[in-house]
Amino acid sequence: MVHRTGKLVIIDALKQLIANSPIDMISFRDYMDLCLYHETAGYYRSRQLKIGREGDFYTSSSVGTIMGEMIGQFILTSARERINASDPLHVAEWGGGNGNLALHALDEILKNAPERYANLQWTMIETSSFHRELQQQTLHKHADKVIWVDDQEWLFARKDDYTIVIANELLDAFPVHRIRCDQGILLENWVGWDEEKNQVIESWLPLQNNDIVTYLEKGEIQLIDNQVAEINLAAPIWTTTILNSLHQGHVVVIDYGDVASEIYSAHRLNGTLLCYRKHQAHDNPYVDLGEQDMTAHVDFSSCMREAAESGAISIQLQTQREFLVEQGVFTRLQQTMNRDPFSIEAKRNRSIRQLLLSDGMSELFKVMIISK
Numbered sequence: 001m002v003h004r005t006g007k008l009v010i011i012d013a014l015k016q017l018i019a020n021s022p023i024d025m026i027s028f029r030d031y032m033d034l035c036l037y038h039e040t041a042g043y044y045r046s047r048q049l050k051i052g053r054e055g056d057f058y059t060s061s062s063v064g065t066i067m068g069e070m071i072g073q074f075i076l077t078s079a080r081e082r083i084n085a086s087d088p089l090h091v092a093e094w095g096g097g098n099g100n101l102a103l104h105a106l107d108e109i110l111k112n113a114p115e116r117y118a119n120l121q122w123t124m125i126e127t128s129s130f131h132r133e134l135q136q137q138t139l140h141k142h143a144d145k146v147i148w149v150d151d152q153e154w155l156f157a158r159k160d161d162y163t164i165v166i167a168n169e170l171l172d173a174f175p176v177h178r179i180r181c182d183q184g185i186l187l188e189n190w191v192g193w194d195e196e197k198n199q200v201i202e203s204w205l206p207l208q209n210n211d212i213v214t215y216l217e218k219g220e221i222q223l224i225d226n227q228v229a230e231i232n233l234a235a236p237i238w239t240t241t242i243l244n245s246l247h248q249g250h251v252v253v254i255d256y257g258d259v260a261s262e263i264y265s266a267h268r269l270n271g272t273l274l275c276y277r278k279h280q281a282h283d284n285p286y287v288d289l290g291e292q293d294m295t296a297h298v299d300f301s302s303c304m305r306e307a308a309e310s311g312a313i314s315i316q317l318q319t320q321r322e323f324l325v326e327q328g329v330f331t332r333l334q335q336t337m338n339r340d341p342f343s344i345e346a347k348r349n350r351s352i353r354q355l356l357l358s359d360g361m362s363e364l365f366k367v368m369i370i371s372k
Helices: 006-020 028-037 066-082 100-112 114-118 129-138 151-155 210-218 234-245 300-309 320-326 344-356
Strands: 089-094 120-125 146-149 162-168 177-182 185-194 199-206 228-231 248-258 274-277 280-282 293-295 314-319 365-371
Touching: 006 028, 006 185, 028 177, 028 185, 028 293, 066 089, 066 100, 066 162, 066 248, 066 320, 089 100, 100 114, 100 120, 100 129, 114 120, 120 151, 129 146, 146 151, 151 234, 210 228, 210 300, 234 248, 234 300, 248 300, 300 314, 300 365, 314 320, 320 365
Parallel strands: 089 120, 089 162, 120 146, 162 248
Antiparallel strands: 177 185, 177 228, 185 199, 248 365, 274 280, 274 293, 314 365
């Protein structure tokens, strides 16, 4: 039997989708969905390592234990304000990657509030079998506190107790539509296949998607001539779906992004779409099909607007730096006379500085907290 690589599987699936289309093309949104989420060969479904030195990118939970510790502190503070120590406390994490964020948060809760830990259940909502395996290995010491479910199972389960939902770098990987302004006319990006050249080709056709038109109108978004932009219709839908499923609690989203006025500003002429492979970033989504990550900055304005309309009692958007400071990150800096740059104290202090420096993750990442 001839072994077919994941890339070839994606190409075959792409050709089939295009052949089934009446215009011999599919939207960029459907192309991105195929490359990232194909059942067996999509980037997020494959068994290749994605996070850390051996993967394609780092996340905030890859930089030491600090981010998870601060999430743990947020959980403790929020629960203290809303429920008694003896009440059930539920945390649900969507797309938990390798499980490091959950590990560090659970360690923090166990260390500082064992009475809360005793009444805690942490649910990992993960559709990738590979990532479930990684998470189970990472979280083995908390095995009696963690369960795994799929998204539909969690959404339709009754949730009467206080619940905190966490999504770290989830929404930026939702498939996006791409549009462009051409002399006042909005066009949408479509994808085809050139059989002779054996490669993906792109086209721009007049925009006919009414959901995108409504999105632009509600967000008062106007593009200048030749400007390209990504439209993530799924992010606000996800936000309100999660919010509406809760009886009481919080939704915490940590991701690349900003408000609409910044995301769709004229200086972002080429949009925010980026691809990552082996820690190299570029803007060509038509290479390494199924073998590279694809992301676009989250328009938090759309998520907050829809959350407000769905009855959120409070909505807060802050930089990752502001969130970390608010949770007490400076108290984690350690004074040491040890001059060894590889000492535990030095490594910990460096990880804190890396998360806080304005030219690093601290300003690019935002933290959206929605309360119900």
